[in-house]
Amino acid sequence: LPSVETLGSTTVICSDKTGTLTQNRMTVTHIYTDNVLVADDVVDTDAERLLVRIANLANDGKLSREGDRVQTLGDPTETALLDLGLKWGFYKDALDTEAPREAEIPFDSERKLMTTIHRDPSSGRLLVAVKGAMDEMLACCEQIHVRGQERALTDEDRERLNAAYLDMGGRALRVLAMAYKYIDALPAVVEPASVECGLTFVGMVGMIDPPREEVKVAVAECRAAGIRPVMITGDHKITATAIARSLGIMEEGNTVHTGVEVQSMSDDELRATAEHAAIFARVAPEHKVRIVKAFQERRNVVAMTGDGVNDAPALKLADIGVAMGITGTDVSKEAADVILTDDNFATIVSSVSEGRRIYDNLMKSIQFMLSTNLGEILVLFTAVICNMVTPLLPIHILWINLVTDSLPALALSVDPAARGIMRRKPIDPDQGILTRGFVIRIVLQSVLITALVLTAYHIGLRESIDVARTMTFAVLAFSQMTLIFSIRSGNENAFATLFSNGLLWGAILLVVVLMLGVMLIPALQSIFHVVSLTSTQWLWVGGLSMAAFVVSEIVKLFVRK
Known part of the structure; x- marks a missing residue:
């Protein structure tokens, strides 16, 4: 509950892209080989088949078979590559049998590459299959595979490949590069330095992860609510920018920064950068901690999403750490304040609204309790100062506090x-x-209650002190029941939301029934020291009780003007 309330104060939401802003349903739509970008099902060339084979070998996804139906299981990026393989007739399980995996170097966020080594039956050698981020891949390549031939990778080739890469990123595609090489035997130590070098570049695949339809509306709600949405992603900044623009996260005057830039900035520079930043791309988990701190130092209340083990420090540091319920690790869930069961950015925005609602209702309850209790105190204090006979007995005050104050406040x-x-x-x-x-x-509200209650007291005093106390007790209770409708609507017209809380009406009805029982049933009258009132006195009670609501609404009318 405290976390949801804090969400109501959130000024910046730092959100992952994949799965939170997007649907986390990767589909390969384009392939780049032989210096040509094509749709994934247009041409069947040797280079494309080699690329798809590497994409399926350097892959930890699995195939599940149910009769004739084949289903892919695993990380969305890897299952997208397996689906591509199935389209081309490559079955992951068959490939693993044909070319068994001898060793591997798992993907990590620093290298941004994954490498597997396989026994290749056709050559009798070991095939090193590598997939990963384009920037890092090109740095590891010395040759290029073009139209069935390997040749040296020239500067002109690198420029051409980078241009194609940026073009694919501009189409909001997530791009993975594929490369390979053959070795005669496993090195003594299988590590990036000895394996991920001297590679032959094959091509790239472009995947689309469609944005969630509801996110664009949620981003607009954020901006209307004074909240800055910030995208933090491992994707290239071109891809991230294209998606951010489509969702409304990137606007005029916003800036994009990479993890490398964050790494090179001082704390003061990063803090200044945070003022206009909308996207942080190619970000490693350790960068997230500095990004969160930079926003916080600008007096922002920061919500941060995360799903991995390495995201835990940033989730812990953020004012609100939001872990993913579907894709999140146990460590990230333990570190977070809130777990997002559907991994959806729109749900975070709904939680912000809920946090504000909880805060508003807390303030309404406090205002109601303080106004009514201070009103009681002022009534008794005035009686003492003016040397009046006590207008309320202890049992009246106890009843007011236990029943007429508490039930509506809970509602x-x-x-x-x-x-x-x-x-x-x-x-x-x-x-x-x-x-x-x-x-x-x-x-003002407590003074209003005091004035109305003392008016009832003096009207009743014309008859007797018992009538005066009875009218005082009744007006104090019933005026609170009318005033609460003015309190709950804030500065707005109470009639606009008069019937929106059925539970409040139920609580007030219960209080009214109980009060009428006390006022009308002889046995209860003697217990509460009240007497029967005449019809004229009841009209005074009703009129003075309604006056609390009417006067409060008139004051709000002038305030709004």
């Missing part, structure tokens, strides 16, 4: 969100509960 906790709650600025976390405006409202 306020489930009040629906106010209209326009996501068009307000975030709650200032440094702002105390008792702000100047809040205190003024409480004082």
Whole structure:
């Protein structure tokens, strides 16, 4: 609950791209080989078949067979490559049998490469299959495979490949490069330095992970609510920018920065950069900690999403750490404050709205309790100062506190969100509960209750002290029941949301029934020391009780003007 309340104060949401902003359903749509970019099902060349074979060998995904149906299992990126293989007639399980894996170097966020080594039956040698990020891959390649031939990779080739890579990124494609080489035997130590070098570049695959349809609306809600959405991704900045623009995250004046740039910045430079940053691309988990800290040092309340083990420090540092419920690791869930069961950015925005609603309802309950209790205190204090006969007995005060105060206040906790709650600025976390405006409202409402209750007391005193106390007790209880509708609507017209909280109406109805029982049943009258009232006195009770609501609404009308 405290975490949801803190979400109401959030000013920056740092979100992963894959699975949170997008659907996490990767599909290969383009292949680049032989210096040509084509749709994945247009041409069947030797280079393309080699590329798809490497993509399936350097892959930890699995195939599941149910009769004639073949299903891919594993990471969305890897299953997309397996689906591509199935389209070309490559079956992962058959490939693993044909070319068994002898060794591997798993993917990590620093190298951004994955390498597997296989026994190749056709050559009798070992095939090194490598897939990964284009920037890192090119640095490891010395040859290029073009139209069935291997030749040296020239500077002109590198420029051409980089241009194609940027073009694919500009189409919002996630790009993976493929390369290979043959070796005669496993090195003594299988490590990147000895294996991921002297490679032959084959080509690239471009995958699309469609943005979630609801995210664009959620991003617009964020901006209306004064919240900055920031994309943090491992993808290239060109790809990230294309997706961010389509979702409305990237706007005029926003900037894009890479993990390498973050690494080279001082804390002061990063803090200055955070003012306009909308995207951090090619980011490693350790960069996220510095990014969160930079936003916090600019007095932001930061929500950070994460799913991996390495994301735990950033999740812990953020004001609200949000772990992924579907793809998140146990470590990330332990470090987070909130677990997102559907891994959806729109749900975070809904949680912000819920946090604001909880905060609003807490403030309504506090305002109601303080206004009514201060009103009781002022009534008794005035009686003492003016040397009046005590207008309320202890049993009256006990009843008011236990019944007429508590039941409606509890019902306020489930009040629906106010209209326009996501068009307000975030709650200032440094702002105390008792702000100047809040205190003024409480004082005015308590003075209003005091005036109405003492008016009832003096009207009843014309008959007797028992009638005066009975009318005082009744007006104090019933005026609270009418005033609560003005309190719950804030500065808005109470009639706009008069019937939106059924539980509140139920609580008030229960209080009214109990009060009428106390006022009308003889046995209870003697216990509570009240007497029967005349119809005229009941009209005074009703009129004075309604006056609390009417006067409060008139004051709000002038405030709005």
